């Protein structure tokens with residue numbers, strides 16, 4: 499088990515950490531219709547959180563992903579079909595997922611934004627990337643939109659990096675399982691996919707026995723939490739399982755699928771995190787890759803105050819590192835049983 503001293507010893511808090519904040523007004527044009535929770539106001543809430551976190555911000559416009567870049571993840575047929583669908587005025591792609599004419603540009607820039615952040619970090623222009631874009635991405639499949647997601651933005655960034663020989667870890671703390679991301683990298687040992695999510699919940703995947711297959715066995719870790727789980731369980735799991743695995747994996751890049759719908763104020767889900775829990779997890783994650791090699795990408799999160807405060811807390815966590823906060827003990831009850839189950843399953847593939 500990683501000790502607090504061991505974690506803290508590997509990260510000096512980063513005074514003056516510069517954040518590359520990547521967004522684009524096209525995100526605001528993606529109209530999901532009256533009353534839809536995945537709405538334009540989410541973006542300014544996240545932008546406000548990052549801008550007021552107290553760190554220098556480099557504002558960057560998200561570049562549109564090219565057709566070649568989209569092809570890293572999506573089928574040409576799907577890309578063409580979605581383009582025509584949007585150009586024709588759009589409509590419902592599934593009961594939850596809507597696209598209109600302006601959604602095409604929003605989707606292209608949302609898929610390209612991760613690359614904008616990565617390039618800024620590679621040039622040394624900033625120390626952390628933060629992508630505040632919509633539509634989100636982690637449910638999108640090779641040839642299908644679902645769950646408010648059109649293109650799988652984090653997967654596009656991950657494939658772009660692995661194509662350049664990098665090892666990539668994706669840490670997905672959105673309250674929903676990133677089924678699209680998991681499916682894309684299920685047999686891939688160059689991408690480590692870690693997800694904590696509510697279970698049972700949409701989309702229904704992400705049980706702890708889903709650990710990858712073939713060469714990718716062990717490179718998917720799912721932590722399906724019961725409704726009502728609090729930050730103590732997230733913190734314990736981060737310190738005793740997820741960070742030790744990340745240390746062993748030694749990623750060149752860390753991508754955070756940062757939904758903020760596990761916040762207790764979120765209207766769509768039943769996990770009970772507070773903003774400080776995102777700060778704690780981000781502080782730990784700051785120790786697993788060198789400075790300038792982490793990009794946070796917005797996924798879900800539907801309470802505007804929770805989005806603002808949690809985005810700020812994420813940035814502050816990366817800036818300050820793990821500090822001296824102790825690892826809480828595992829929770830009793832169902833969450834504790836799940837902690838034991840995930841620990842036992844993960845220990846078959848990794849030294850914990």
Ligand SMILES: [Zn+2]
Pocket residue numbers: 672673674757759797798799
């Ligand atoms: Zn979500």
